[in-house]
Amino acid sequence: MKLEEKTISSKQVFDGCLLKIYKDEVLLPDGNTATREYNKHHGAVCVVPLTKDNEVLMVKQYRYPLRQVMLEIPAGKLEKGETPLENCKRELKEETGADGYSYMTLGSYVGLCAYSDEIVHMYMCRVDGCGEQHLDDDEFLNVEKIPFDKVVEMVLNNQIIDGKTQVAILKAKYLLDSGKI
Known part of the structure; x- marks a missing residue:
């Protein structure tokens, strides 16, 4: 059975700083139509x-949608004109x-494909250690050094x-333990 859906029409219904929400009408494989909403x-x-002592630089920050402080690896949205690696370094x-x-790539992660x-x-x-942060005006976070094996344990427990943190940590653990890097 074919699984692909074909776009019949597409309309942007919200245009925010981060979210660009679309509502599409699609033709389903069985000939029926359906609505798809996505960002x-x-x-x-x-x-x-x-670090050289195998500690991970982690960041703690408040994540408003979840209304809680989250422990994550450093991350950010892609900026126009930068490659992913340049963006990562920045x-x-x-x-x-x-x-x-x-630097070594760990691949890509799609967390919300629905x-x-x-x-x-x-x-x-x-990294050799931390230095002075250069946070955005609306960004508040703390940096913590946590032993790599402890971070892996925290993921498993x-x-x-945070999904991207889980995947990246476990991929890095596998590559380090298997001697692939």
Whole structure:
């Protein structure tokens, strides 16, 4: 059975700073029609920054939609004119003050494919430590150094529930343990 849906019409119903919400009418594989609502997003990056002592630079920040403080790896949305790697380096520097080196891609992550086309480009790198943060005016976060194995344990114990962080940490763990990097 064919699974693809064909767009009949598309209308932007909300145009915000972050969210660009569309409502489309689609032709289903069986010939019927349906409505699809989704967010068009220009993408994001995240990075697992490891110190020489195998600590991860993590950030704690309040996430309004969940109404709670979340522990995550440094991340941010893609900016026009930057490659994902350039964006990643900039976000790491802004959020932690760290300069990374020996960057390695961990692939891509799509976390909300039912209603968003956002793709998160994941990286890992080495860092020598933190420096001065250069946060956006509306950005407030704390940096914590946590031993890598402790972060893995926190992911597995559901103490870290952010999806991009979970995937990137577990991929980095596998690659390090298997000697692939």
